[in-house]
Amino acid sequence: MSNCLQRYRGYILITLIYLLISGGMVLFLRRPAPPAIVIITPTATFVPQPTATPTPAPLRVYVTGAVAHPDVYLLSAGSIVRDALVAAGGATADADLNRINLAQQVYDQQQIYVPRFGEENPPLPSPPASLTNTSGNVQATGKVNINTATAEELDTLPGIGPAIAQRIIEYRLTNGPFQSIEEIKNVSGIGDKLFEKLKDLITV
Numbered sequence: 001m002s003n004c005l006q007r008y009r010g011y012i013l014i015t016l017i018y019l020l021i022s023g024g025m026v027l028f029l030r031r032p033a034p035p036a037i038v039i040i041t042p043t044a045t046f047v048p049q050p051t052a053t054p055t056p057a058p059l060r061v062y063v064t065g066a067v068a069h070p071d072v073y074l075l076s077a078g079s080i081v082r083d084a085l086v087a088a089g090g091a092t093a094d095a096d097l098n099r100i101n102l103a104q105q106v107y108d109q110q111q112i113y114v115p116r117f118g119e120e121n122p123p124l125p126s127p128p129a130s131l132t133n134t135s136g137n138v139q140a141t142g143k144v145n146i147n148t149a150t151a152e153e154l155d156t157l158p159g160i161g162p163a164i165a166q167r168i169i170e171y172r173l174t175n176g177p178f179q180s181i182e183e184i185k186n187v188s189g190i191g192d193k194l195f196e197k198l199k200d201l202i203t204v
Contacts (some may be wrong), residue, residue, distance in 0.1 A: 061106050063088040065114035066095035080105055084112050092116075104176045115173075143203040146184055147177040158197045164189045178204045
């Protein structure tokens with residue numbers, strides 16, 4: 001037996017080497033293919049910068065009349081007359097608050113006058129810049145601005161005497177500037193017939 005192994009030892013070694021090589025090749029060929037490599041190119045994403053919201057400027061309001069501390073106060077945008085009274089320390093005991101509109105929105109450089117009980121002719125509030133004009137209360141067209149005209153200027157209109165002129169001024173003081181000429185009909189004593197005479201002579 002040993003002689004036989006000695007005789008065929010070379011063949012046996014060659015056969016074993018062949019089997020090892022064949023087995024290795026089979027295992028190599030049967031292994032799973034590696035996944036394909038995908039190259040992802042990053043894309044730049046535009047992120048918009050937040051726009052800055054401008055902060056409204058404070059309103060400068062002069063509060064005077066029947067208030068605890070008359071003075072100029074800075075109020076935030078959107079404030080109403082009631083906020084101005086609170087800033088001035090509140091109304092005094094003799095303040096006639098029924099004659100002013102506490103819910104009216106205030107505007108920059110406005111004067112808010114709080115009348116007292118029994119006060120007949122309180123100072124008129126200053127109109128906002130949008131209601132004023134360079135030619136005064138009577139426009140270049142000859143029309144009277146019912147938001148800024150004095151009692152004397154209103155009295156020049158047909159059918160408007162001193163009493164109705166004063167009511168127009170008191171209406172402005174209580175409710176704020178007229179938003180349209182038709183609103184003048186809310187004043188006591190001015191009906192549709194009188195308005196027909198006035199509509200071409202007045203403006204806001």
